Amino acid sequence: xxxxxxxxxxxxxxxxxxxxxxxxxxxxxxxxxxxxxxxxxxxxxxxxxxxxxxxxxxxxxxxxxxxxxxxxxxxxxxxxxxxxxxxxxxxxxxxxxxxxxxxxxxxxxxxxxxxxxxxxxxxxxxxxxxxxxxxxxxxxxxxxxxxxxxxxxxxxxxxxxxxxxxxxxxxxxxxxxxxxxxxxxxxxxxxxxxxxxxxxxxxxxxxxxxxxxxxxxxxxxxx
Numbered sequence: 520x521x522x523x524x525x526x527x528x529x530x531x532x533x534x535x536x537x538x539x540x541x542x543x544x545x546x547x548x549x550x551x552x553x554x555x556x557x558x559x560x561x562x563x564x565x566x567x568x569x570x571x572x573x574x575x576x577x578x579x580x581x582x583x584x585x586x587x588x589x590x591x592x593x594x595x596x597x598x599x600x601x602x603x604x605x606x607x608x609x610x611x612x613x614x615x616x617x618x619x620x621x622x623x624x625x626x627x628x629x630x631x632x633x634x635x636x637x638x639x640x641x642x643x644x645x646x647x648x649x650x651x652x653x654x655x656x657x658x659x660x661x662x663x664x665x666x667x668x669x670x671x672x673x674x675x676x677x678x679x680x681x682x683x684x685x686x687x688x689x690x691x692x693x694x695x696x697x698x699x700x701x702x703x704x705x706x707x708x709x710x711x712x713x714x715x716x717x718x719x720x721x722x723x724x725x726x727x728x729x730x731x732x733x734x735x736x737x738x739x740x741x742x
Contacts, residue, residue: 573645577638578725578726580635580638581635581718581721581722581725581726582722583631584635584721584722585718585719585721585722587631588711588715588718589715591620595624596617599614600613618677621673625666625668625669625673626669628661628662628665628668628714629662629665629666632658632659633662635721636655636658636662639654639658651724653720654721657720657721658721661714661717668707672706675703676703676704676707679699679700680700
């Protein structure tokens with residue numbers, strides 16, 4: 520995930536610099552465009568800096584979040600079930616190691632989700648315009664999936680995995696545990712796919728904000 524984070528930071532810096540130049544040009548052409556919330560044209564350079572910081576935080580968080588999800592799904596997860604890993608650790612230990620990494624992955628969802636909600640909240644307070652409903656729903660939904668996965672699904676899978684490879688378990692218990700583990704593993708894969716698609720939408724919106732970054736008018740939100 521380190522490579523994804525570094526790549527995300529690079530993208531964030533590039534997008535932020537480009538977006539900051541555009542917002543600066545817009546503020547010069549339309550001096551009244553930012554007269555809302557805490558961002559007023561009378562603050563001049565302060566307004567420009569806050570907009571740049573908000574854009575940077577949003578792009579950085581979205582890049583790390585989406586990039587880490589892709590990296591885990593495409594590279595990290597499959598690596599634990601590869602023939603090389605199984606030969607190195609054996610199936611029981613390889614599965615246990617995968618569960619440890621999966622626990623960190625769910626924690627990443629929660630941490631990035633909190634940053635995203637904080638970013639959208641600060642943007643709302645600063646601009647006076649609430650975030651789009653679907654964007655809030657997407658962030659909240661992925662956080663809920665992470666909470667369910669880390670707080671309920673993963674403990675269930677750990678118990679089944681332990682019973683499956685426990686030498687003291689009867690053959691019937693091992694077979695039942697193996698079937699249940701496979702079923703819950705399929706559920707976790709499905710939830711991860713949903714989260715990945717949702718994060719793709721969140722990433723796209725952060726990279727392609729409307730005219731007033733990530734926000735809609737208050738009247739449209741209330742309707």
